[in-house]
Amino acid sequence: MSVKQALTRGLELGRSVFQLGLLKSGGRVAAKLRADRFRVGPSVRTVQPQAFLPSRYRYYRTSLKGLAAQLQSAGFRRRFGGGSPRNRAVFLAFGLGVGLIEQQLEDDRKSAATCQEIQAVFSKKRFQSPLKPIISGYKLEDYIIGNQIGKGSNAAVYEAAAQFTPQKESISEKSLPAVQPKDDEEERETPRSVACCSFRGFPLAIKMMWNFGAGSSSEAILKSMSQELVPAGPLALKQEKEQITLDGHFGVxxxxxxxxxxxIRVYRAFTADVPLLPGAQEEYPDVLPSRLNPDGLGNNRTLFLVMKNYPCTLRQYLEVTSPSRRQGSLMVLQLLEAVDHLCRQGVAHRDLKSDNVLLEFDSDGCPRLVITDFGCCLAQSDSSLQLPFNSMWVNRGGNASLMAPEVCTAVPGDGVVIDYSKSDAWAVGAISYEIFNQQNPFYRGTGLESRSYQEKQLPPLPSSVPADVQLVIRLLLRRSPDKRPSARVAANMLNLSLWGRKALANQDSVGMKKLTNWLLCQSAVVLLKGCSGPSGNKVEAELQRSFLANLDLEDLRTAVCFLLYGQCQACILSA
Known part of the structure; x- marks a missing residue:
């Protein structure tokens, strides 16, 4: 055996010993480091030997770095102490291999520390609700209500404007973001009077829930419709109402x-008597109380939610507009960022569809998507996103057409739970077809059902859709949630594809040095843009800040691996 072959064999042996677990204690050190998010500094854990190792290897109790040094020095001593050249070379290379393992762990610790530092900086710069504290708006009489702008199976939505005094109790200029892409300054003015039923005159929207069986007491209504209050701001309810235990159907x-x-942000939530609003007798007579319609089945009081008024839903926008490939990528990314935000706080929407996504435009005309309608959400106190499914009467959620396979195929039984941690991400994958002007493959009449489809049956996306975006959509629509990336990983993939493509060139999925350097540069750029005023494209700036505020080394590494896997698959197909 040549010296080169011996060195190669020793290096491979050094790596394989660690990877196969012969140095199981070394694996425990690595696991501890990863569990602690690769804390910077030398490890305080010692490496314990395996019982089957010879007694002369008892110095394996030292750290990996010390172990590598001892192995290497022992190899040099053997150089002058006899033994065959092959054994000496293998022994020396074995030490070098362990040293490379320790170097990799050290690089991981540094990369993780960098991610944590970046995350800490941008976590303090989280998005703030545009609504400033006000003391009014807790009564229906505080608002002027215009025409109906939407109606679903559980509520009707009307345009509205606040009537309270602008100087002390109104929404300030900055509290009402622009709704027109090119007239930002004017739209931020508080409407003092309503001249017509236009969007400019009604910056707010009031959602009136339909109350069939909750009773007419405020406490009963709030408890029954507690899911609708999940996106409510801290001042949405009156102080005396905040003490009510909101234990909806799915838990506290x-x-x-x-x-x-x-x-979506709910600015105000209150109960009031059901009024006779425009179109009520024609659009929803059955849900009215008997005092308004003798044949009505509704209760006298119900819940009202005050939110911002948005120009249109995602479905309405896509019916008349075809987003560019970059805008489409940004729209998918926004949905993933929103779903990740929900998952991190223990909420599953469970009714994602283009009708439940609102849309406005930033100063550059880029669509900003906002998820709304939380009436079917799962929001339990333990934030596990797991729903015990012990009876067929347990509600799986809304929107059966876009229900993830693990949800719609679940069979009730003792100890059965439905895991919703990746179900919303699956729905984003299905909605992505609509964003790129394709028919949603899971709507009725399209031939596919989430219960029984095979991944190879998914229709191809247009060739104009970026390859990385197509990869993300295919991964999100995997049947098995174990093989499906989380919303965070999928969002990382799109972030890297949009802004970090150069950093991924020749990127090793294990080594993260190049990517870490790019993260530092990207952080500096985003901070400088934030300090120097509006960056122009506000949607892109928000997405970049959200990406940096949620950095995690393992999620980032997984995203890189998926992207590199996609590149390899593309090379194989093109070969």
Whole structure:
């Protein structure tokens, strides 16, 4: 055996011993480092030997770095102490191999520390709700209500404007973001009077829930419709109402969601008598109380939610517009960022569809998507996103057409739970077809059902859709949730594809040095843009900040591996 072959064999042996677990204690060190998110500094754990190792290897109790040094020095000593050249070379290379393992762990610790530092900086710069604290708006009489702008199976939505005094109790200029892409300054003015039923005159929207069986007491209504309050701000309810235990059908409601640019914000929530609003007798007579319609089945009081008024839904926008390939990528990314935000706070929407996504435009005309309608959400106190499924009467959620395979195929039984941690991400994959002007493959009449489809049956996306975006959509629509990336990993993939393509060139899925350097540069750029004023494209700036605020080395490494896998598959297909 030549010296080169001996060295190669020793290096391979050094790596394989670690990877196969012969140095199981070394594996425990690595696992501990990863569990602690690769804390910077030398490990305080010692490496314990395996019982089957010879007694002369008892110095394996030292750290990997010390072990590598001892192995290497022992190899040099043997150089002058006899033994065959082959054994000496293998022994020396074995030490070098263990040293490479320790170097890899050290690089991981540094990369993880960098991610944590970046995350800490941008976590403090989270999105703030545009609504400033006000003391009014807790009564229906505080609002002027215009025409109906939407109606679903559980509520009707009307345009509205606040009537309270602008100087002290109104929504300030900055509290009402622009709704027109090119007229930002004017749209931020508080409407003092309503001249017509236009979008400019009604910056708010009031959602009136339909109350069939909750009773007419405020406490009963709030408990029954508690899911609708998940996106409510801290001042949405009156102080005396905040003490009510909101225990909806799916468990005790956790703290309200923190503000996010891609999740609806409920500014006010209150109960009031059901009024006779425009179109009520024609659109929803059966849900009216008997005092308004003798044949009506509704209760006298119900829940009202005050939110921002958006120009249209995603479905309405896509019916008349074809987004560019970059805008389409940004729209998919926004949905993933919103779903990740929900998952991190223990909420599963369970009714994602293009009708439940609202849309406005930033100053550059880029669509900003906002997820709304949380009436079917799962928001339990333990934030596990797992629903015990012991009876067929347990509600799986809404929107059967876009229900993830693990949800719609679940069979009730003792100890059965439905895991919703990746179900919303699957729905984003299905909605992505609509974003790129294709028919949603899971709507009725299209031939596919989430219960029984095979991945190879998914229709191809247009060739104009970027390859990385197509890869993300295919991965999101995998039947098995174990093989499906989380919303965070999928969002990381799109972030890297949009802004870090150069950093991925010749990138090793294990070594993260090049990518870490890019993260530092990207952080500096985003911070400088934030300090120097508006960056122009606000949607892109929000997405970049969200990406950096949620950095995690393992999620980032997984995203890189998926992208490299996609590149390899593309090379194989083109060969």
């Amino acid at each position: 409601l956790p703290k309200s969601l923190s503000a996010h640019p891609n999740v």
